[in-house]
Structure formats: C-alpha cells, structure tokens
Amino acid sequence: MISVGESGYEIELGGLSVLYCMVDYGFTICFEQNVTIRIEGPFTYRRDEKSWELDPEHQPEGLGPTLTLPRTKGRGGTVDLDGILRLTFDDGTELVVPPDEHYEAWTLSTNDGLLVCCPGGQIAFFGKPDDQR
Amino acid sequence: MTIDVPIRLSFEEGFSPDPGGVGILIDPIPELWDRINIVFGKPKPGGSGSGWVIVSTPKGYNIPVPAGWVPRPTHNGKGIVYQRPGVQRDTGSVRIMDPTNDYPEGYLRYYNDQGGGQALDAQGKPGSRPATHISLDDQTGVPGYYQWLGAV
Numbered sequence: 001m002i003s004v005g006e007s008g009y010e011i012e013l014g015g016l017s018v019l020y021c022m023v024d025y026g027f028t029i030c031f032e033q034n035v036t037i038r039i040e041g042p043f044t045y046r047r048d049e050k051s052w053e054l055d056p057e058h059q060p061e062g063l064g065p066t067l068t069l070p071r072t073k074g075r076g077g078t079v080d081l082d083g084i085l086r087l088t089f090d091d092g093t094e095l096v097v098p099p100d101e102h103y104e105a106w107t108l109s110t111n112d113g114l115l116v117c118c119p120g121g122q123i124a125f126f127g128k129p130d131d132q133r
Numbered sequence: 134m135t136i137d138v139p140i141r142l143s144f145e146e147g148f149s150p151d152p153g154g155v156g157i158l159i160d161p162i163p164e165l166w167d168r169i170n171i172v173f174g175k176p177k178p179g180g181s182g183s184g185w186v187i188v189s190t191p192k193g194y195n196i197p198v199p200a201g202w203v204p205r206p207t208h209n210g211k212g213i214v215y216q217r218p219g220v221q222r223d224t225g226s227v228r229i230m231d232p233t234n235d236y237p238e239g240y241l242r243y244y245n246d247q248g249g250g251q252a253l254d255a256q257g258k259p260g261s262r263p264a265t266h267i268s269l270d271d272q273t274g275v276p277g278y279y280q281w282l283g284a285v
Contacts, residue, residue, distance in 0.1 A: 022248040022249070024248070024251055024259050025251075025259060025260055025261050025262070025265070026252075026262075028248060028249055030222070030248075030249055034221035034222055036222040036249045036250075038223070038249070040262050041262070057261055057262060100262075102235050102262075102263075103235075103262040103263070104242070104262070104266070107223065109223055109249070111221075113205075114205075114214065114223075116211075116212075118211060118230065118233065119233045119234070119235060120233065120234070122209075122211065123209075124207040124209065124211040124212055124230070125207055125209065126205045126206070126207050126208075126212075126214050127205060127208060128205075
C-alpha cells in the first residue's frame with residue numbers, strides 16, 4: 001500500500017471505500033482496511049472543477065465540500081520529497097496537503113505502517129510492528 | 134535484572150528518589166532507536182497491567198510509556214511510536230519525536246481511542262496542533278499524560 005521511490009512515496013488505495021470522516025481539531029478520513037489520513041493543517045480540495053482552500057484547525061465550518069467523501073473510493077496518492085501529500089478519489093476529487101513549518105501537517109496510517117509529515121516537511125516512516133521485531 | 138531503586142517518573146532530565154517508587158527492570162533494546170529502556174514492574178492498582186517502560190531520548194529526557202506496547206522506530210531515525218498491540222490507526226499510541234526548530238528538546242504526541250485516535254493536549258483533551266505537540270521540556274508536568282498512562 002505504501003512504496004518508496006526515488007521521488008518520495010507512492011500510496012495505493014486500490015478502491016478502498018471511505019467509511020467516514022471526522023472533524024475535531026483536524027480532519028480525518030477513514031477508509032476500509034484501517035487506512036486513515038489525518039490532516040491537521042490547511043489543504044486544497046478539488047472536485048467538479050471547483051477548488052477550496054480548507055483549514056480544519058482554524059475554520060472547521062468550511063469543511064462542507066468534503067461531506068461527499070464518504071461516498072467515494074480512494075484511488076491513490078503520492079508524497080513528494082518536500083512532504084506534499086496528494087490524494088485522488090474515484091469521483092475525480094483531489095486533495096493536496098502541504099507541509100507545515102512548525103507542526104505536523106498530516107499523518108497516514110495503513111497496515112504497512114505510519115507516515116508522518118514532520119515540521120518542515122520531512123517524512124517519518126514507522127514500519128508495521130512486524131518489521132521491528 | 135531487577136534493581137530496587139525507587140525513581141520518580143518525569144519528563145525532566147534524570148531520575149530522582151521517590152519513597153513511593155517501585156523496583157525497576159532494565160531492559161535494553163539496542164536495536165530500537167539505540168535507546169536504553171527501563172521497565173517498571175508496577176501493575177495498575179487492581180488491574181493486570183504490567184507497568185511502564187521508560188524511553189530515554191538522546192537529550193536525556195525519560196518518558197514513561199506503557200509496558201507491553203509495541204515500539205516502532207522510524208526508518209530514518211526521527212522518533213519512535215509505542216502502540217497497544219492489536220489496535221489500528223493512531224488509536225492507543227504515543228509518539229516521541231526528535232528535536233525540530235520549534236521543539237529543540239523534541240516533542241511528544243499521544244492519542245486516545247476515539248475515531249481512530251485523537252491527539253491530546255497536556256490536560257488530556259483533544260486540542261489544536263500547538264497544544265498537542267508537547268515539548269519534552271514542558272513545564273506543566275503534563276498531568277493529562279499521566280492520567281492517560283494510568284488509564285491505559
């Protein structure tokens with residue numbers, strides 16, 4: 001599901017359905033098979049040729065356009081060397097999350113391990129438990 | 134190896150005596166993040182928990198995490214996460230991260246069991262990013278973290 005390449009990480013979501021989204025101080029997208037993407041900073045959301053600049057931490061009321069996500073399936077995504085996360089969904093929705101200079105911007109949890117976009121955009125990759133023992 | 138040296142859990146550097154302390158077991162796990170961990174044998178009151186592990190950071194901060202939880206260091210040496218066995222997502226986990234420009238002593242994030250894991254602040258409540266990135270030299274004592282430790 002997560003593979004490492006020369007230009008960053010490749011994320012294969014393989015048609016996993018979005019089960020639900022959660023809003024607290026961040027925005028969490030929960031897929032099937034325990035795949036979770038938690039966004040804590042500003043991000044760009046594109047659907048139907050429209051684009052929104054969203055900020056779950058400071059403007060949660062603006063997250064309305066994302067309410068259609070639980071009716072979609074994940075397609076895949078990339079993480080580049082600067083820490084920018086890009087995700088696509090089967091209805092054409094795109095999501096782009098940049099890194100944050102001061103705080104973690106996003107985390108991606110899968111059965112392959114955990115990716116964290118650290119302050120400044122460096123990526124920390126925690127493998128699955130079986131990798132360590 | 135069991136040593137009867139009472140210590141006090143703290144984010145501060147080093148240990149200090151505590152009359153109410155318990156025996157400790159030193160459990161080096163050198164392949165993990167090159168840290169030396171110390172395992173407590175103290176169970177939860179009335180419970181079956183096995184106590185805590187102390188994770189020593191490169192700058193000498195000693196962070197208690199639940200014993201028996203599964204450690205996973207990063208592949209690029211930026212931190213370590215401990216998570217309750219068998220759970221998924223961020224649920225039931227604590228992550229100790231290396232220093233950054235804003236957190237020169239390193240920082241900690243810990244998560245509850247709600248909605249795949251919500252990051253908690255020093256008082257144990259979900260909060261904003263500034264509140265849930267807890268510096269390892271935090272001066273508040275991080276009471277929420279110790280309540281969380283006692284409950285897991």
